[in-house]
Amino acid sequence: xxxxxxxxxxxxxxxxxxxxxxxxxxxxxxxxxxxxxxxxxxxxxxxxxxxxxxxxxxxxxxxxxxxxxxxxxxxxxxxxxxxxxxxxxxxxxxxxxxxxxxxxxxxxxxxxxxxxx
Amino acid sequence: xxxxxxxxxxxxxxxxxxxxxxxxxxxxxxxxxxxxxxxxxxxxxxxxxxxxxxxxxxxxxxxxxxxxxxxxxxxxxxxxxxxxxxxxxxxxxxxxxxxxxxxxxxxxxx
Numbered sequence: 001x002x003x004x005x006x007x008x009x010x011x012x013x014x015x016x017x018x019x020x021x022x023x024x025x026x027x028x029x030x031x032x033x034x035x036x037x038x039x040x041x042x043x044x045x046x047x048x049x050x051x052x053x054x055x056x057x058x059x060x061x062x063x064x065x066x067x068x069x070x071x072x073x074x075x076x077x078x079x080x081x082x083x084x085x086x087x088x089x090x091x092x093x094x095x096x097x098x099x100x101x102x103x104x105x106x107x108x109x110x111x112x113x114x115x116x117x
Numbered sequence: 118x119x120x121x122x123x124x125x126x127x128x129x130x131x132x133x134x135x136x137x138x139x140x141x142x143x144x145x146x147x148x149x150x151x152x153x154x155x156x157x158x159x160x161x162x163x164x165x166x167x168x169x170x171x172x173x174x175x176x177x178x179x180x181x182x183x184x185x186x187x188x189x190x191x192x193x194x195x196x197x198x199x200x201x202x203x204x205x206x207x208x209x210x211x212x213x214x215x216x217x218x219x220x221x222x223x224x225x226x227x
Contacts, residue, residue, distance in 0.1 A: 004160075006160075032213065034214065034215070042219070043204065043219045044204070044215075044217045045217075046214055046216075049214060093161070095160075095161075095215075097213055104149045104166070104213050105151065106151070107163055108153070108160035108162070108163075111158070111159060
């Protein structure tokens with residue numbers, strides 16, 4: 001299957017700082033990537049859709065000024081959590097569909113555990 | 118609004134004891150239904166994509182089936198290494214966004 005990587009895998013930061021998380025598709029190009037958040041013992045919740053060369057689209061209730069998304073190339077999307085607070089502590093996971101006719105399968109990265117002190 | 122409900126929430130099996138996990142969905146214009154496996158602290162690992170009612174797919178001890186209202190993930194003679202949370206998700210529309218169920222946490226005891 002297709003490979004998606006994330007960096008870093010784990011980050012601890014102080015309240016008020018900004019954190020950048022990278023999502024890369026290693027063996028395919030992705031014009032679209034997705035960012036999810038997962039709280040303990042809960043399922044994945046879609047935060048936003050990252051579109052290469054255009055603005056991201058955010059799900060209802062997700063602050064676009066707090067969660068900045070940049071899809072700079074066909075293999076890289078970044079999520080920046082600005083002015084992070086303890087309630088932003090979560091597991092952030094990206095996904096990408098390799099595309100191609102008749103397939104919508106998304107492959108997920110290994111996730112980034114964010115802890116805000 | 119798309120809804121995905123998985124049952125049971127948790128399932129404990131003895132090694133070799135076959136069972137099924139259920140995923141009920143309500144979505145207009147299903148584009149695809151997906152099964153993933155998630156181990157603690159890791160991202161979901163892709164298992165199957167099903168596109169139309171009647172479709173079945175198999176991989177080792179796992180078999181996924183799809184009807185117009187639900188999908189089943191059958192686990193035959195499970196092993197302890199099959200212990201994980203199994204997630205079901207539906208995709209609707211050209212945006213290819215996924216809506217996930219809450220998952221079934223499977224524990225297989227040796």
